[in-house]
Amino acid sequence: MTLFDRLKSEAARDWADYTGHEFLRQLEAGTLPLAAFRSYLIQDYLFLIQFARANALAAYKGHTLDDLVAGQRGLTAIIEETELHVRLCAGWGLSRDDLNAAAEHPATIAYTRYVLDAGLRGDLLDIHVALSPCTIGYAEIGSRLKPVLEDNPDHPYAEWISEYASEPFQETAAQAAATIEELGERFLGDPAANPQRMASLTQTFSTATRMESAFWQMGLDLGAAVQEAESPAQA
Amino acid sequence: MTLFDRLKSEAARDWADYTGHEFLRQLEAGTLPLAAFRSYLIQDYLFLIQFARANALAAYKGHTLDDLVAGQRGLTAIIEETELHVRLCAGWGLSRDDLNAAAEHPATIAYTRYVLDAGLRGDLLDIHVALSPCTIGYAEIGSRLKPVLEDNPDHPYAEWISEYASEPFQETAAQAAATIEELGERFLGDPAANPQRMASLTQTFSTATRMESAFWQMGLDLGAAVQEAESPAQA
Amino acid sequence: MTLFDRLKSEAARDWADYTGHEFLRQLEAGTLPLAAFRSYLIQDYLFLIQFARANALAAYKGHTLDDLVAGQRGLTAIIEETELHVRLCAGWGLSRDDLNAAAEHPATIAYTRYVLDAGLRGDLLDIHVALSPCTIGYAEIGSRLKPVLEDNPDHPYAEWISEYASEPFQETAAQAAATIEELGERFLGDPAANPQRMASLTQTFSTATRMESAFWQMGLDLGAAVQEAESPAQA
Amino acid sequence: MTLFDRLKSEAARDWADYTGHEFLRQLEAGTLPLAAFRSYLIQDYLFLIQFARANALAAYKGHTLDDLVAGQRGLTAIIEETELHVRLCAGWGLSRDDLNAAAEHPATIAYTRYVLDAGLRGDLLDIHVALSPCTIGYAEIGSRLKPVLEDNPDHPYAEWISEYASEPFQETAAQAAATIEELGERFLGDPAANPQRMASLTQTFSTATRMESAFWQMGLDLGAAVQEAESPAQA
Numbered sequence: 030m031t032l033f034d035r036l037k038s039e040a041a042r043d044w045a046d047y048t049g050h051e052f053l054r055q056l057e058a059g060t061l062p063l064a065a066f067r068s069y070l071i072q073d074y075l076f077l078i079q080f081a082r083a084n085a086l087a088a089y090k091g092h093t094l095d096d097l098v099a100g101q102r103g104l105t106a107i108i109e110e111t112e113l114h115v116r117l118c119a120g121w122g123l124s125r126d127d128l129n130a131a132a133e134h135p136a137t138i139a140y141t142r143y144v145l146d147a148g149l150r151g152d153l154l155d156i157h158v159a160l161s162p163c164t165i166g167y168a169e170i171g172s173r174l175k176p177v178l179e180d181n182p183d184h185p186y187a188e189w190i191s192e193y194a195s196e197p198f199q200e201t202a203a204q205a206a207a208t209i210e211e212l213g214e215r216f217l218g219d220p221a222a223n224p225q226r227m228a229s230l231t232q233t234f235s236t237a238t239r240m241e242s243a244f245w246q247m248g249l250d251l252g253a254a255v256q257e258a259e260s261p262a263q264a
Numbered sequence: 265m266t267l268f269d270r271l272k273s274e275a276a277r278d279w280a281d282y283t284g285h286e287f288l289r290q291l292e293a294g295t296l297p298l299a300a301f302r303s304y305l306i307q308d309y310l311f312l313i314q315f316a317r318a319n320a321l322a323a324y325k326g327h328t329l330d331d332l333v334a335g336q337r338g339l340t341a342i343i344e345e346t347e348l349h350v351r352l353c354a355g356w357g358l359s360r361d362d363l364n365a366a367a368e369h370p371a372t373i374a375y376t377r378y379v380l381d382a383g384l385r386g387d388l389l390d391i392h393v394a395l396s397p398c399t400i401g402y403a404e405i406g407s408r409l410k411p412v413l414e415d416n417p418d419h420p421y422a423e424w425i426s427e428y429a430s431e432p433f434q435e436t437a438a439q440a441a442a443t444i445e446e447l448g449e450r451f452l453g454d455p456a457a458n459p460q461r462m463a464s465l466t467q468t469f470s471t472a473t474r475m476e477s478a479f480w481q482m483g484l485d486l487g488a489a490v491q492e493a494e495s496p497a498q499a
Numbered sequence: 500m501t502l503f504d505r506l507k508s509e510a511a512r513d514w515a516d517y518t519g520h521e522f523l524r525q526l527e528a529g530t531l532p533l534a535a536f537r538s539y540l541i542q543d544y545l546f547l548i549q550f551a552r553a554n555a556l557a558a559y560k561g562h563t564l565d566d567l568v569a570g571q572r573g574l575t576a577i578i579e580e581t582e583l584h585v586r587l588c589a590g591w592g593l594s595r596d597d598l599n600a601a602a603e604h605p606a607t608i609a610y611t612r613y614v615l616d617a618g619l620r621g622d623l624l625d626i627h628v629a630l631s632p633c634t635i636g637y638a639e640i641g642s643r644l645k646p647v648l649e650d651n652p653d654h655p656y657a658e659w660i661s662e663y664a665s666e667p668f669q670e671t672a673a674q675a676a677a678t679i680e681e682l683g684e685r686f687l688g689d690p691a692a693n694p695q696r697m698a699s700l701t702q703t704f705s706t707a708t709r710m711e712s713a714f715w716q717m718g719l720d721l722g723a724a725v726q727e728a729e730s731p732a733q734a
Numbered sequence: 735m736t737l738f739d740r741l742k743s744e745a746a747r748d749w750a751d752y753t754g755h756e757f758l759r760q761l762e763a764g765t766l767p768l769a770a771f772r773s774y775l776i777q778d779y780l781f782l783i784q785f786a787r788a789n790a791l792a793a794y795k796g797h798t799l800d801d802l803v804a805g806q807r808g809l810t811a812i813i814e815e816t817e818l819h820v821r822l823c824a825g826w827g828l829s830r831d832d833l834n835a836a837a838e839h840p841a842t843i844a845y846t847r848y849v850l851d852a853g854l855r856g857d858l859l860d861i862h863v864a865l866s867p868c869t870i871g872y873a874e875i876g877s878r879l880k881p882v883l884e885d886n887p888d889h890p891y892a893e894w895i896s897e898y899a900s901e902p903f904q905e906t907a908a909q910a911a912a913t914i915e916e917l918g919e920r921f922l923g924d925p926a927a928n929p930q931r932m933a934s935l936t937q938t939f940s941t942a943t944r945m946e947s948a949f950w951q952m953g954l955d956l957g958a959a960v961q962e963a964e965s966p967a968q969a
Contacts, residue, residue, distance in 0.1 A: 081793070081802045088809060089791030092699070093834070097786045098813060104793060104806050111799060128796070133471075135374045135478050142377030149384060150560050152622045182652050215695045223688025229562070236368075243370050316558070316567045323555035323574060325855050327934075328599070329581060332551045336574050339558060343568060364563070385795055387857045450930045458923025464797075603941075605948050609840045612847030619854060706838075713840050 032213035033161060033206045035220065035227075040235035047162065048170055052245035057174050058100040059185050064259075065252020066186065067121060071136045072247065074114040074128045079141030081107040083148055083160060090153040099208060103160075106201055136247035140240035147233045157209050158230050163239045167193045168202030169234050169254050266439045267448035268396060270455065270462075275470035278347050282397065282473050283405055287480035292409050294420050299494075300487020301421065302356060307348040307372045307482065316342040318395060320381060325388040329449030334443060338395075348427050371482035375475035382468050387450040392444050393465050394426045397473045402428045402435030503631060503676045504685035505690065505697075510705035516683075517632065517708050518640055522715035527644050529655050535722025536656065537591060542607045542717065544584040544598045549611030551577040553618055553630060560623040569678060572632075575672050584663050606717035610710035617703050624686040627679050628700050632708040638672030639665045737918035738866060738911045740925065740932075745940035752867065752943050753875055757950035762879050764890050768955025769964075771891065772826060777842045777952065779819040779833045784831040784846030788853055788865060795858040804913060808865075811906050818897050841952035845945035852938050859921040862914050863935050866944045872898045873907030 030038075037044050052069070055061035055090075084107055088100025115125055148156030171193025178187055178194075192198060220227040265273075271277050287304070290296035319342055325334020350360050368376075383391030406428025412420055413429075448455075455462040455482060502506075507514050522539070525531035554577055558570020585595055618626030641663025648657055648664075662668060683690075690697040735743075741750050757909070760766035789812055793805025820830055853861030876898025883892055883899075897903060918925075927930040 059949055077798055078802065081799075082796060083794075085790045085793035085796075085805055085809075086800065091786050091787060092620075092792075094783055094786075094813070094816060097783065097790065097809070100790055101806065101809050101813060104790075104802070104809070108799070108803060108806060135475065136370065137477070138378050138471075139370045139374035141372050142381045145381050145384075146377045149380075149619070150562075150622070152620070152625070155622070215699075218688060218693025218696060222692030226688060227683040229685075236373075240370065240373070281817060313567065315563055316564075317561060318559075320555045320558035320561075320567065320570055320574075324552050324559055326552060326555075327855075329548055329551075329578070332548065332555065332574070333578060335555055336571065336578060339555075339567070339571050339574070343564070343571060346564060360940070384854070385797075385857070387855070387860070450934075453923060453928025453931060457927030460920045464920075539946075605844045605945065606840065606946070608848050608941075609844035612851045613843050616847045616850050619850075706843075710789065710843070 031048060031206065031210050032217070032220070033165065033209050036130030036158065036161075036234040039231045040238055042244070043235045043238040044162075044166075047245070048166055048173075049240045050245040052243055052248050053174075055249075056186050056189075057177055059181070061186070061253045062256060063121075063185075064255035066189075067118075067123075068251035068255065069245075070114055070118060070243070071123070071128060071131050072134050072251075074111060074118070075131060075133050076137050076141055076244070077107055077111045077114065079137075080160070080163065081111075083141070083144050083156065086145060086148045087153065087156045087160070090148065090156055092153070096153065102204075110192075113188075117188060132248055134251070136240075136243045138145065140237070140244055141216060144237060147237070151233070152216055154209070154212040155230070155233060157205070157212055159233050159235055159237050161205055161209060162234065162241050164205045165202045166238070166241060168199050171195070171198060195236045266441065266445050267452070267455070268400065268444050269303060271393065271396075271466060271469040274466045278470045278473040278477070279397075279401075282476045282480070283401055283408075284478040287483050288405060290484075291421050291424075292412055294416070297487045297491060298356075298420070298422070298481050299490035300356075301356055301424075302353075303486035303490065304480075304483030305349055305353060306358070306363060306366050307369050307479070307486075309346060309353070310366060310368050311372050311376055311479070312342055312346045312349065314372075314380065314400065315395075315425070316346075316417075318376070318379050318391065321380060321383050322388065322391045325383065325391055327388070331388065334439075336438075345427075348423075352423060369486070370483055371475075371478045375472070375479055378475055379472060382472070383461055386464075386468070387451055389444070389447040390465070390468060392440070392447055394468050394472050396440055397469065397476050399440045400437045401473070401476060403434050406430070406433060501676065501680050502690070503635065503679050504689070506628065506631075506701060506704040510708055513705045513708040513712070514632075514636075517711045517715070518636055518643075520712055520715040522718050523640060523644075525719075526656050526659075527647055529651070531728060532722045533591075533655075534725035536659075537588075537593075537717050538721035538725065539592070539715075539718030540584055540587060541598060541601050542604050542714070542721075544581060544588070545601060545603050546607050546611055546714070547577055547581045547584065549607075549615065550630075550633065551581075553611070553614050553626065555588045556615060557623065557626045557630070560618065560626055564622070566623065569674075570660070572674075578664075580713045583658075587658060604717055604721070606710075606713045610707070610714055613710055614707060617707070621699075621703070622686055624679070624682040625700070625703060627675070627682055629703050629707050630706065631675055631679060633710050634675045635672045636708070636711060638669050641668060643652070735924070736911065736915050737761070737922070738870065738914050741863065741866075741936060741939040744936045745943055747836060748940045748943040748947070749867075749871075751868070752946045752950070753871055753878075755947055755950040757953050758875060758879075760954075761891050761894075762882055764886070766891070767957045767961060768890075769960035770953050771894075772823075772828075773956035773960065774950075774953030775819055775823060776828070776833060776836050777839050777949070777956075779816060779823070780838050781842050781846055782812055782816045782819065784842075784850065785868065786816075788849050788861065791850060791853045792858065792861045792865070795853065795861055797858070801808075801858065807909075815897075818893075820894060839952055839956070841945075841948045845942070845949055848945055849942060852942070856938070857921055859914070859917040860935070860938060862910070862917055864938050864942050866914060867939065867946050869910045870907045871943070871946060873904050876900070876903060951961055 052061065052065070056066070081104055083155055084100060084103035088097050089104060091097045091100055115128065119126060144156075144159040147159040171190060174190045175194035178184055178190055184190065217223055217230070282335055287296065287300070291301070316339055320337060321340035322338060323332050326332045326335055350363065353363060379391075379394040382394040406425060409425045410429035413419055419425065452458055452461055452465070522531065522535070526536070551574055554570060554573035557573060558567050561567045561570055585598065588598060614626075614629040617629040641660060644660045645664035648654055648660055654660065687693055687696055687700070757766065757770070761771070786809055789805060789808035792808060794803050796802045796805055809916065820833065823833060849861075849864040852864040876895060879895045880899035883889055883895055922928055922931055922935070
């Protein structure tokens with residue numbers, strides 16, 4: 030059993046809440062209101078800037094040149110991922126300046142700063158564990174939703190699903206899991222002989238996973254708020 | 265005009281939202297549901313542990329022995345403040361272990377990790393600015409609510425109000441404002457000749473202030489959820 | 500075998516070099532030139548300011564309130580230790596301003612910044628391991644040199660020896676060893692089942708210990724340079 | 735006057751010591767002992783790993799996506815620079831494993847950890863100022879030594895000189911100076927209106943510059959030690 034699988038298993042309920050969230054069910058069905066998706070996407074752009082900082086932090090935490098190369102790759106991947114968001118948003122008339130001018134939502138702040146702090150307080154393994162629900166979870170979600178596109182190539186969220194189902198993204202996630210495995214050997218040792226450390230990693234993992242769920246919920250809530258604001262007053 | 269007053273003035277609306285929040289109006293009137301106050305207090309205990317870490321961070325960021333002594337005093341004050349919470353909670357049958365076992369709410373995570381990250385990314389002035397809405401805001405609130413106790417010594421939240429209205433807490437807040445003034449001279453210079461830095465400090469200050477409002481709101485929301493869960497099902 | 504004893508045993512040669520350094524042999528014999536001791540003491544004052552920052556860092560790295568209280572105690576102890584230096588230096592006409600105006604020697608920078616970086620890159624155990632050669636080593640040295648004072652109460656370095664042989668300092672060191680033991684259980688687990696982590700801790704410990712030896716050597720070198728500069732030119 | 739030129743001017747003497755060090759004079763004349771150059775190069779490889787961490791730290795300290803892209807470029811450039819060292823060392827039978835197995839010299843530790851700590855304690859401007867004596871100084875040295883190669887294409891240190899005289903390296907240094915200028919506007923403002931901050935930046939700059947001189951000196955000292963060890967015993 031890999032360390033990542035162990036973490037997922039210990040946080041099974043939080044993981045199920047996150048990867049099976051209502052936001053994703055509506056997204057998969059194509060019924061997610063555009064207002065919710067747009068709100069989510071703007072916040073996710075702001076999220077990625079902080080997440081790029083967290084990948085840079087992982088490079089800073091490195092001990093070997095290989096650790097630094099791994100950190101550099103993660104940083105580069107995130108910077109490129111922001112371009113998907115800029116491109117999708119441009120399609121709805123949202124410019125890069127609009128994105129940069131948006132205020133971070135508390136759910137965005139909670140998730141990103143939690144990851145950054147867990148990484149700074151802990152060691153190189155802690156930061157990679159804190160990063161993993163996003164990277165590996167999105168790959169799992171992309172992979173699961175991919176068949177939807179075969180049935181419905183005009184799916185309203187096809188580009189988003191394609192991105193996370195894509196070979197490069199799946200490869201990035203597989204690499205992230207391999208990194209956690211390698212760092213487990215260096216920093217954790219045998220989990221059974223290091224139970225308090227394992228419990229601490231599990232807590233970091235489950236908290237980051239809960240922050241992911243709260244992030245989806247923020248998308249639904251902001252979408253509902255926009256729709257309410259735009260709907261005509263009822264007599 | 266002091267640097268703190270300038271920050272408060274530039275974030276006037278966020279400051280008014282925070283210091284005049286509905287949670288405080290109900291607390292002042294004595295009508296705040298106990299469930300809301302208890303929920304708030306448990307989270308505030310968890311908050312203070314992170315806030316103590318942020319004060320330790322301020323000591324780490326110091327340049328002179330005086331900076332370190334100031335950081336040590338802040339850290340000591342927070343550790344002592346947690347005792348108020350332990351004492352108040354014990355009155356309702358909540359032990360220290362109960363407090364430590366509680367999970368951090370997203371609003372607690374958002375606020376505390378934002379302050380820690382703003383402090384680590386920035387310099388000694390940034391961390392003190394990020395800390396100030398809590399320290400100085402609570403003193404302002406304590407001072408404003410103090411007269412309530414003269415009219416009503418049996419006020420249900422008398423101990424909480426007394427703590428923040430107390431001479432030692434007012435002194436701590438005055439010291440925090442003086443520290444910001446001194447650090448402004450060292451790290452900012454003339455605000456008019458350093459406008460981008462001033463704008464960045466203002467953003468940190470207003471974001472931390474918004475996180476305070478969200479923290480009050482969390483108290484109200486958790487209290488309402490508890491009451492709903494405890495109310496008898498209606499036929 | 501405690502974790503600290505294990506570390507000391509794995510770095511036995513570096514530890515012997517440090518605790519049996521020529522600087523200490525001359526200090527014990529009372530033959531250490533005053534110029535060497537003074538130079539050392541000035542740098543040690545600058546060292547302690549950075550070491551106080553490292554103790555604050557340990558508080559920041561904490562997870563529990565107890566971790567924070569321990570960090571606060573360490574920080575307070577260091578701040579008080581600087582007073583010994585100020586007092587000793589005042590006896591030779593060196594004011595606090597003189598001390599603060601001195602430039603940090605590369606050996607001072609190497610040691611202090613190494614500890615700070617090891618602590619920031621690693622976790623709470625790493626920072627305590629990096630701090631331990633100083634705290635626990637000085638107690639070991641103080642304890643070993645103590646009998647010298649019984650034979651010779653007018654020993655030129657009596658006040659320095661007394662400080663590190665004193666009950667409070669010995670207690671601080673014993674507490675530091677106990678903290679490492681407790682953190683070993685939380686962050687390392689069974690050393691035999693976590694060999695790479697144990698090797699990394701050993702490297703941090705031995706490097707910090709080598710930096711201690713270099714610090715003594717700096718004292719001898721600076722003392723010799725002062726004496727050479729002050730000696731009359733020879734025909 | 736640019737901010738970098740101002741810093742160089744305020745630390746003029748330290749800058750002259752560094753860029754005109756005896757190590758460089760011998761390197762330019764081609765008389766530098768190979769043992770000195772090799773010792774320097776091995777330590778410089780170890781230096782670059784820490785310097786890559788410092789560039790990652792600069793990315794982590796960023797506020798905007800542009801800051802992150804700049805940090806990513808710096809990190810990538812350093813990782814590529816290590817390849818020069820690996821290549822040069824391979825020419826003398828030193829493998830990558832040999833390089834990784836070498837122990838960091840105190841001068842290497844002092845310089846790198848000083849930069850990392852100055853960057854973590856301060857803000858984005860501080861870390862770039864601490865990085866600049868290396869990046870911009872090496873470009874200045876490379877540019878000055880370049881004509882030597884025209885007269886003597888078989889110069890023993892031609893590859894090293896070519897690297898730092900090269901267009902890409904010169905461009906990297908020019909970009910570093912431009913970054914400092916831009917960050918000066920964001921974090922310092924008008925230096926005349928922010929004198930304490932300017933003094934603090936100057937101190938960081940001059941200390942890092944002094945650490946560069948000590949690094950050259952280490953090369954000479956290690957080379958002399960190797961030569962002494964290898965010379966036949968004299969009767």
